[in-house]
Amino acid sequence: MTQPLWSEATEQEGSYAASSAHGPSSASGPLTSSTTSSPDPLPPRADVVIVGAGFTGLWTAHYLLAADPSLDVVLLEARHAGFGASGRNGGWVSALWPVGPDTLARRSGRAAAEAMLAELRHTVDEVGRATESAGIDCGFRKGGTLGLARSQAQATRAHAEVAHAQEWGIDTSWLDAGEATERLAADGVLGATYNPHCARVHPRRLVDGLAAEVRRQGARIMEGFRVEAIEPGSALLADGRTIAARHVIRATEGFTPVLAGHRRTVAPVYSLMVATEPLPSGLWDQIGLAQRETFADHRHVIIYGQRTVDDRLAFGGRGAPYHFGSRVSPEFDHDATVFADLRATLRDLLPQIEGVAFTHAWGGPLGIARDWHPSVGHDPATGLGWAGGYVGDGVAASNLAGRTLADLVLGRHTAITDLPWVGHRSRRWEPEPARWVGINAGLRLAHAADREESRTGRPARIGRLLEALTGH
Known part of the structure; x- marks a missing residue:
């Protein structure tokens, strides 16, 4: 198990050295360490x-x-x-x-x-x-946030988001393929949404x-x-x-x-992350994120990434299951399948990082009303x-x-x-088992919607069902 990038860690496992500390440049103790009571x-x-x-x-x-x-x-x-x-x-x-x-x-x-x-x-x-x-x-660093559109279905949602944002003065704009790629040279980009209100x-x-x-x-x-x-x-x-x-x-x-x-009161849903080794400046010249923009895309299963203070790519997403009875446990912080999917997704977004080592992996629960x-x-x-x-x-x-x-x-x-x-x-x-069934069904539907769009190139028909299930 690799150590969390955002915690200080001094252990090694396999080829992954946990060099981050309450920041990626110093060290004190892993996030998962046992805690002693206050003196x-x-x-x-x-x-x-x-x-x-x-x-x-x-x-x-x-x-x-x-x-x-x-x-x-x-x-x-x-x-x-x-x-x-x-x-x-x-x-x-x-x-x-x-x-x-x-x-x-x-x-x-x-x-x-x-x-x-x-x-x-x-x-x-x-x-x-x-x-x-x-x-x-x-x-x-307030560099704004990019939402990449890498398929016609994603571009359709992105344009709708921009139009809706204009109704509300949200400052989200559309970048064409060239403008988007100049900020982040991801593969297959048709365009992107950009909002400046993110650091x-x-x-x-x-x-x-x-x-x-x-x-x-x-x-x-x-x-x-x-x-x-x-x-x-x-x-x-x-x-x-x-x-x-x-x-x-x-x-x-x-x-x-x-x-x-x-x-x-809330459902604890797990989000997991991976991070690469620090990337050389020449590779960053190819990738972009010069203004330290955060980035995602317009798929249904949420992903998110950033260029870290020590020039790693830190990248995360949903995909881990909700656990029956709203249980939270350190063992749920790590899911080898989700970690592998995240690494593969990031390599698909940025083929430039082929051969780059992933040195950290971690996760934890967030709250959803x-x-x-x-x-x-x-x-x-x-x-x-x-x-x-x-x-x-x-x-x-x-x-x-x-x-x-x-x-x-x-x-x-x-x-x-x-x-x-x-x-x-x-x-x-809802009480269990309805809560477990509903939340995990929503996750499965999100994955299915992305697969359908990848296959057809059109907005997924089950997208409306997903919206009805999540209630937003």
Whole structure:
């Protein structure tokens, strides 16, 4: 098993040397290492307890303490800060949102939908501003994002996306084949969509830097403290201890189903990644990504990639199965078949890398709400707050969640507390086995749709069935 690029790893297996460290250039310990408890004793109470020390929890603590340094903020983390999706993701700080503006407008009105889109664009820049202000060297580079069209079916969807974006002022444009290839010399490109509101980061460096900043601000990050249940006024640990607080925030994303009463709140779906060895400058001259654009294409099964801070290709995608009962386990982080498919897909996209070694492979769960709608909220009567269900778009969304939760906890009515995702309640996922059948059927349909389009060259007829099943 190769080690995760985004964690510090010092082990070798076979020909793959894990040379990355909380960034690809230094080392300390693999993501999957066992976690020791914090040397600090669990305090009996705090002003704010945040369950989960990933991006959502850390940004929330950061903005709370920036507004009121006197607050006693405690983050409880079962493993180590950034252990979940925050330390393992594809590093896209994007204005992408899993729910379309039309859906937002139907629920909350056009003005609210437009405000949401505008704030997402602003959030990309806010992540850059905040990391620069804190001196976090995470490789933030706002080069935009490319969505390649490599078949007529994909081009049809891409043109429809551009037309829809123009209706909403989303700034997505169409690049012809020459313009697209100039940015990324992928094979068989007919064109691409391009949106400027996306930055590349090294997520492990970002989460580690943010954790250090939050500690500097005075928060206590208690690692190795697994929470079993959240109640108004307290968090109950697995060992029976409790910590009391006026405000208790759930920031657990893909690990939410392990909390009592939250088995069906979100579905933990696994996304896996691979990465190459660092590529020489001459090869990058052939490939492109000179502005550090992130990239994907318009197939049904999601893929995503970036040029890393040390000039690797990091590339990921969905494809791993959902596990019965919303189980999460370290063994699910690795799937040899999916890793092989990802390597083959990247070589198909970029034949220039034939012969290049893949040195890292990793994965982890992300959270999906039943209606694919992220949400953030806080009940002033109980003090309970939450954020999540980002469907893989959480690097930027978690920053917006942190700013929003800080305002809500502090009782401040601001423009972002009026956004349409605030207070949204998704219905619960179906009980098993319906949940297992439905989610994995959707994955199979997505693969089948891509195979149909590869065979026919036309948009897949089963695409409409896939949309009906996923509900978006």
